Amino acid sequence: MRKSYFVAGLFLFAAIVLVSALWILSERSISEIQVQGTGLHVYKRHYMMISDDHSQQWEAIFAAAQEAARETDAAVEWTGQGLAASYGAAECMEIAVAAKPDGIILYQRSGEDLTELIEEASQRQIPVITLLNDSASSRRISYIGLNSYQMGEIYGEEVLRVLDGADGNVLVLLSQSGEGESEGLLYTQMLRRAEQGKAPGQEIRFSTYGINTASSFDAEEDIRDIFVSGGELPEVMICLDPVSTECVKSALVDYNQVGNLSIIGYYASESTLEAVEKGLVTSTLNVDARQIGRLGIEALNEYCESGHVSSYFNVGIEMITQENVESYRKTYGIDRGTGEEDGREKEREKGREEENEEEKAPFAQGGAA
Numbered sequence: 001m002r003k004s005y006f007v008a009g010l011f012l013f014a015a016i017v018l019v020s021a022l023w024i025l026s027e028r029s030i031s032e033i034q035v036q037g038t039g040l041h042v043y044k045r046h047y048m049m050i051s052d053d054h055s056q057q058w059e060a061i062f063a064a065a066q067e068a069a070r071e072t073d074a075a076v077e078w079t080g081q082g083l084a085a086s087y088g089a090a091e092c093m094e095i096a097v098a099a100k101p102d103g104i105i106l107y108q109r110s111g112e113d114l115t116e117l118i119e120e121a122s123q124r125q126i127p128v129i130t131l132l133n134d135s136a137s138s139r140r141i142s143y144i145g146l147n148s149y150q151m152g153e154i155y156g157e158e159v160l161r162v163l164d165g166a167d168g169n170v171l172v173l174l175s176q177s178g179e180g181e182s183e184g185l186l187y188t189q190m191l192r193r194a195e196q197g198k199a200p201g202q203e204i205r206f207s208t209y210g211i212n213t214a215s216s217f218d219a220e221e222d223i224r225d226i227f228v229s230g231g232e233l234p235e236v237m238i239c240l241d242p243v244s245t246e247c248v249k250s251a252l253v254d255y256n257q258v259g260n261l262s263i264i265g266y267y268a269s270e271s272t273l274e275a276v277e278k279g280l281v282t283s284t285l286n287v288d289a290r291q292i293g294r295l296g297i298e299a300l301n302e303y304c305e306s307g308h309v310s311s312y313f314n315v316g317i318e319m320i321t322q323e324n325v326e327s328y329r330k331t332y333g334i335d336r337g338t339g340e341e342d343g344r345e346k347e348r349e350k351g352r353e354e355e356n357e358e359e360k361a362p363f364a365q366g367g368a369a
Contacts, residue, residue, distance in 0.1 A: 047101055050096060056242060072297070074301065076297065080095070102304055105128075113135075115137060118140055130142075131144050132145050134182070145315060148182045155193075159204065166202070172208045173211045174209070175240070216247065224251060239266050245267060265285070273320070277322065279322065283319050291315055
């Protein structure tokens with residue numbers, strides 16, 4: 001009798017397990033059918049990028065991040081982008097932490113200290129990766145940026161090439177708030193390289209000028225002061241960011257100084273490439289924006305999957321001159337009239353069209369607690 005009760009109980013337990021499994025599977029199938037039927041798509045991961053710099057360089061970085069994210073069924077959004085109100089990095093970081101994404105890609109300007117917000121994200125198990133400006137004392141999981149020592153070397157070598165043994169004054173446009181250790185190291189190494197490589201008896205005099213690059217308008221005003229102050233213009237002017245590069249190009253034309261000084265710029269926007277080709281800009285140091293964007297997504301994916309990632313990724317840089325600008329265009333498939341920031345616009349447009357065909361469901365919240 002007891003044996004029959006035991007057998008009956010065993011069958012009952014098995015039946016309950018089977019029915020439960022079928023119910024779970026049916027619910028999952030219904031959910032999937034509902035998602036497919038309404039055109040909704042739940043991404044595997046949801047990342048948020050934070051940058052209050054909306055220059056062409058950052059447009060290119062975000063576009064590359066989007067492409068890399070789509071390839072791995074992830075979604076990345078540019079926090080604060082496209083809103084009527086303007087939000088700083090700290091405010092966007094607060095929004096991102098509250099949203100509990102699977103990861104945050106963060107750019108903070110020099111002088112900003114978001115260590116506490118990065119700490120808060122870490123406590124909520126949200127990994128944070130910093131781009132271009134590091135927060136080494138924080139709990140960010142990785143930094144993707146430039147080698148300041150290498151940049152200083154390349155700028156110094158270009159100064160020597162431009163002066164070609166002649167004496168000259170070199171004016172370096174720095175961020176008004178300063179870029180901390182990274183910009184200081186870059187400037188120091190630039191001077192050291194120029195000193196080491198100059199011709200016997202050659203005199204190269206370096207000086208700096210602070211530029212407010214928070215907005216194009218502020219930068220234009222600061223650069224205008226250089227040209228209208230009545231002082232002697234330098235033989236060489238060096239720009240360390242895209243905003244000052246664009247403003248200096250405009251000032252050369254506005255104040256009829258084309259050909260009177262050499263400009264070494266930063267970043268290969270289409271307008272800057274054209275300026276190099278025409279000789280308006282002597283050369284420009286290009287940063288691989290696409291590599292930055294892709295590395296940000298790849299690093300977050302690696303961390304989410306394995307719990308580990310390299311603490312530092314170095315981004316490639318190169319100096320573009322009249323002599324190699326054509327080969328640069330061919331290497332990266334950049335036709336005239338497109339440029340690094342939109343050279344693959346057709347690819348991105350195709351991706352946007354695919355996304356627009358379906359309304360996006362709420363993002364899958366995988367790694368945030």
